[in-house]
Amino acid sequence: MIYKKSRKYIPENLDIKWENLEHLFKELTARPINSVEELEHWLQDRSELEAAIEEDFAWRYIRMTCDTANEELLQKFQYFATEIEPKIAPYSNELNKKLVGSDYADQLDKEKYFIYLRGVKKALELFREENIPIFTEIQVEQQKYQSITGSMSVHIDDKEFTLEQAAVSMKDTDRGKRQEAWEKITARxxxxxxxxxxxxxxxxxxxxxxxxxxxxxxxxxxMFQALGRFDYTPQDCYAFHEAIQKEIVPILHEQAEKRKTALGLDKLEPWDLDVDISGKAALKPFKDGNDLVEKSIQCFSNINRYLGERLEIMKDNQLFDVESRKGKAPGGYNYPLAETGAPFIFMNSANTFRDLTTMVHEGGHAVHTFLTADLELNDFKHCPSEVAELASMSMELISMDNWNVYFDNEEELKRAKRDQLFDVLKTLPWVAVVDQYQHWIYTNPDHTDEERTEAWLQIFENFGANFADWSTHQEAEANLWQKQLHIFEVPFYYIEYGMAQLGAIAVWKNYKENPEKGLRQYLDALKLGYTKTIKDIYETAGIRFDFSAGYVKELAGFVKAEMDKL
Known part of the structure; x- marks a missing residue:
């Protein structure tokens, strides 16, 4: 078993209710600080309190998403969002002021605290008392997306399926079955x-x-300020979009033409995009959720013993909920437990190949959580998404050399690797579309629903529109954006997947050339948490934080060459 770290400042059995928290925030606010040592001790006490609160919120979120129909779990989540979080915000701002205004702040180790202090100063700049109730309302409203989508199901052959389960039929070699599933999912x-x-x-x-x-x-x-995007600008994002459109879209267009020919079709319908072009049945890398977890532990162990042990610890402590079921929120995530130092992995497995890649992706996040667990301050563990997604996307590629755990047939293993590399390239235009769409939405805040639809269609078409013929499915195409949870729940958190995907290709390239060194550099980068700049962390991993057209072209060429070998 794993246990939370022992507490030095707050009571071990602290019940997370506002009446039990306020005196602690008051003590931190009022505490006199007379030396740099006392300031560091104060920072550690604050960190301990914040970690306890963070883990309590994590469990409320996890339990609610595991069962969106449970009213009691929803109310516990909403209590935190309405009665705790808004009351913490002004105290956090006062504590930030106390830190920055301390006579001893300048004596803190510049290298150790640079990133942290930079973030605190930015938070002070952005804080507005009048935004606290708005953030509370946003938190409550965002949750409605999961309630709406989590209740969606369809009936196929007189059986009820979640949309994730029904989507398995999109890989069926029977085109009629694919079409039926797609039409039912879309109608729902x-x-x-x-x-x-x-x-x-x-x-x-x-x-x-x-x-x-x-x-x-x-x-x-x-949001560019609130997300701490110190290392790039909106203009850099537009340059990224342009590079993807120029370098990746033509490769995918070529692949789509091959798909069309292989399937003997005049045009690709939306239900023709996931079926294997070999004409063989969909890959089945595991039997059920338990089998997926066991095989993933073996896969990670084969890469490095430490990695496998992390997933084993999670299994022993019941930190997985992997199978899809009605009433469960959509998607997948790795949620770090700040005090325990371990994460929880949530996903919606429907026994598909995509579930394998989701597991190794979230497993990469999980390893990152363990590697940063002992960093001195809780905030040192709060990595920007550009770094967090590097951890997960790199693991998708690094793990491929050990996918024989899931596939004992050599041809199936090759198919899986080809699918994965195709997905790597396919991810990039979708990331660019979602990101560019959000730039448009929020820089045109007074737009109508019709204008938003028009903008979506234009952007989606510019990046190939998934290379399908949408002429008789215009309503479906116009509303595709609603599938993307991030647009509703975590706005602007998406470009990071694109940047990290490029970084992951570079990490994998290093790993292919020298497995021992490549893995060591990757793990060394993750251990830093957020104590260095993004650029420095990428350099520690032996790669560049770069999304120029030239770099995109170089990495795309490497992936294409690896695909051709298969």
Whole structure:
């Protein structure tokens, strides 16, 4: 078993309710600090309190997403969002002021605390008292997306399936079955399109208000500051979009033409995009959720014993919920438990190849959680997404050399690797589309639903529209964006997947050339948490933080060459 770290400042049995927390925040606010040693001790006490609160919130979120129909779990989550979080915010701001204003702040180790202090100063710049109730409302409203989508199901052959389970039929070699599944899934999504549009309009308005209150013209510019994007600008994002359109889209167009020819079709319909072009049945890398966990432990152990042991610890402590079921929120995540030093992996397995890649992706995040568990301050573990997603996406590729654990047939193993490398390239245009769409949404805050649809279609078409013929599915195409949880729940958290995907290709390239050195550099980079700049962390991993057209072309060429070998 694993246990939470022993506490030095707050009571071991502290019940996370506001009445039990306020005196602790008051003590930290009022405590006199008379030396740099006392300031560091104060920082550690604050960190301990924040970690306890963070883990309590984590469990409320995890339990709610595991069972979205449970009203009690929803209320516990909402209690935190409405009664705890808003009351912490002004105290956090006061504590930030106390830190920055301390006579001893300048005596803190510059190298050790640079990133942390930079973030604290930015938080002070952005804080507005009037935004606290708006953030609370946003938190509660965002959760409605999961309630709406988590309740979606369809009937196929008189059986009820979640949308994730039904999507398995999209790999069926029987085209009629694929079409039936796609049409039912799409019809079910469109049933709630107006409700989701209305929810999004409300979220958009709230977010724009937050930005105006903080002195920004729009929410995009606010979020670039709030996400701590110190290392790149919106203009860099547009350059990334352009590079993907120029270098990746043509490769995918070529692959789509091969698919069309192999399937003997005049055009690709949306239900023709996932079936294997060999004409063989969909890959089945595991039997059920337990088998997936066991095989993943073996896969990670074969890469490095330490990695396998981390997943073994999680299994022993029941830190997995992997199978899809009705009432469970969509998607997948790795949620770090700040005090315990381990994570929880949540996903919606429907026994597909995609579930394998989700598991090794979230497993990469999990390893990152363990590697940063002993960093001195809780904030040192709060990695920006550009780093967090590097951990997960690199593991997808590094683990491929050990996928024989899932496939004992050599031809199936090759198919799996080909599918994975194709997915690596396919991810990039979708990331560019989702990111560019959000830039448009929030820099045009007064747009109508019709204008938003028009913008979506234009951007989606510019990046190939998944290379399918949408002429008789226009309503489905116009509402595809509603599938993307991030747009509703974590706005602007998406470009990071693209940047990290490029980084992951470079990590994998290093690993292929020298496995021992490549893995060591990757793990050394993850151990840093967020104590260095993104650029420094990437350099520690032996790669560049670069998304120029030239670099995109170089990495795409490497992936294409590896695909050709298979």
């Amino acid at each position: 999504r469109l049933q709630d399109k107006d409700q989701l549009n209305s929810l999004f309009n409300h979220l958009r308005a709230l977010r724009h208000k937050v930005a105006l209150n903080a002195g920004f013209e729009n929410f995009r510019d606010y």
